[in-house]
Amino acid sequence: AELPASDRGASCSKPRSWVLERTRTMAAIAKFFMVPAERDDEEAEPVRWGWMCKPRVPCAKPEPPPPFYRLHQKLPWTVAVVMGFQHCLAMIGGIVSVPLILGGPGKFSQEEKEYLISAGLITSGLLSCIQIRQFKFGDSGYYLGTGLVSLLGTSFTFVPIAQTMMTFITAELSDNPCASDADCTDAWVGRGMTDKVPGVSNIGQCSIAEGATEGFCFKSGRVAYGQFLGTCMICGLLEIALSFLPARTLRRLFPPIVSGVCVLLIGISLTGTGLKYWGGGAFCADNLGFTCGNNGEVFLPFGSAEYVGLGFSVFGMLVVIEMFGSPFLRNCEVAFALLFGFFVAGVATYTPPGSDEKLWFVTPDKIEEAPGITFLWVHTFPLGVYGPAFIPLLIGYVVTTVETIGDINASSEASRVRTEGEHFERRVQGGLTADGICSLLACLGTSPPNTTFSQNSGVIALTRCANKRAGYVCAGFLVFFGIIAKISAIIASIPDCVLGGMTTFLFVNIAVSGLKILGPAIETRRNRFIVAASLALGIGVAIVPHWANNNLIRGGSSNTGKLARDSAIIILETPYCIGTLVCMILHLIVPEDKEVEVEATSSGSLDAPNFVEAAGKFPGDIEKPTSRDMPVVDSSISNISFSQMPHAGTLPAPTMMSSGYPMQAPQQQMGGYPGMMQPMGGMGGFPAQGYGMPMGGMPGGQGMPMFQGQA
16 A cells, blocks of 8 residues: 655655764764865976986986975876885885795795785785874874875884794694694694695604603694784784873983884894895704705705805895986885896706706796785684783884884975974874884784884985875785785795895895984993993894803793793893893983083184083094084174084084075085084175184094184
């Protein structure tokens, strides 16, 4: 029966009202979380493809740089695709290195290793979108993300501790009873094998005491990796908590000498791992009686000329690209060098002595067997918690926190946005919060913790493109490469010796970053002492990693005693853990050096200051001046006063004010001695007579300018 017209109208209005209500709800949610997008309606200039693709030519005149593409500018999609692809290639080498190293012999099957590569690429792409977009937590004043092209990738910081953790965990017995190795269904992957076959690939996994008929299975690499992920998720809450502290407070808590020592030691320890792979593999490097596997069909002793030569093909190509490559190639030099080394290994063969058989360094079998596509959670790992690793992982998150602040500052400078004030503090807080939350989400996605990749700041500076659209394109490329399982299979087929040539260069860049952080921080005797004491233990542990696991630490037979012993050994065996802890402790207990006090007053001229050199100081120990410390000289002022007298370093020329126009005379050093400068003539028609040459012979080799007359 038909409804009355009034009822029909009422029944039709109910779906409409439901849709409107849900629409209003979604709009309210979007308003709560979404940061309003800034608009920049100016059309972008065309890109200069010739500049981007032209190789470096010695003695050639440099071409003018391309236009700068701002953060919110309307960027053509063709330009965005090219710029985003550069970012992707700059990151991909670092992202895939971590699962390749963690998936070493005895830990994962070939399928699991390929999956971990895909998972790292997919999580990096998806989570980078959070950093780029930036969200807000209502009206609380807190944010999630930087709103810059701050791309996330798998962090190297946790690789040393992950390796140590997994070694300890696989030496523990599980709760699974067994009568033979075939009963350990979560099997190991034997040396030279790629598949898990209980009873075949896991010889020795079943531990049976003498005279017993049953025992327990040792834990597998799959279980160890799950415990690593679970422990990282819990420790990642520390970075989320630290993100709500002001950036200035974090810098005071973790000054450059602490973060620099930690980053330097991470790079040193990982560089050793890279060299092991360069020589043929980590297993044969630690067990010199065995030949090296995971180099195709070729099994040779560690350090064989064939392995070293293939690794050098990557390293040499890096040098060639840096010398002659175009800006595009130099942005992606790691990826292109790795592809070149992979090509050389793919066409190279090895013929054993006394045989005519040709053995290949790259075999296509696993590439052909790999599925077409994959995604997260195709393989899973049982999450767990490993107590002895808490302190090392907490230190790791402190390091990533400090590193992220520096990366955000570098990205802000390269993007030409503010690097101070409330707007910048908002970016730092949002970036740190996103870094912690995304690390937790990455672990849920079966990938190690993620953090901002500093090389992307260099890509922004070199390409002059800070546009968000390029960042989204990069994230899309990463997800696409991760979903295509064949790409991961190709990457997993790269011989260890070729991978070592790339990772050695990649990891030593981390050490160089640590040196860069330490540079300005070790000018005082106190800081040099702290750094030296910290590196003494840290570098020593990197060279002799097993010094603490024999008789140095003795634990009881109880679970608590064993837990304490394992915790101490992990801290002492991990270079950046022991070095960072020593640095933090010494920074707290070693007193500060007495400040050098200088007072200078003059009438009409500035006399050379009376330097008071602290006992035991060396040249360069005194704090360098900043631009705000310099005097302003005006023709109407007869006296010059300093709010803080500059103490050391090459003194910048004072700013002279004449008729309201600033003028700064360039100066040059004389004879290579610090502090010795001479005038180079006037600028803009003004004479340089007002600039005097600093007087030599002062303590520390430093001098102050003597002014004669008025400007």
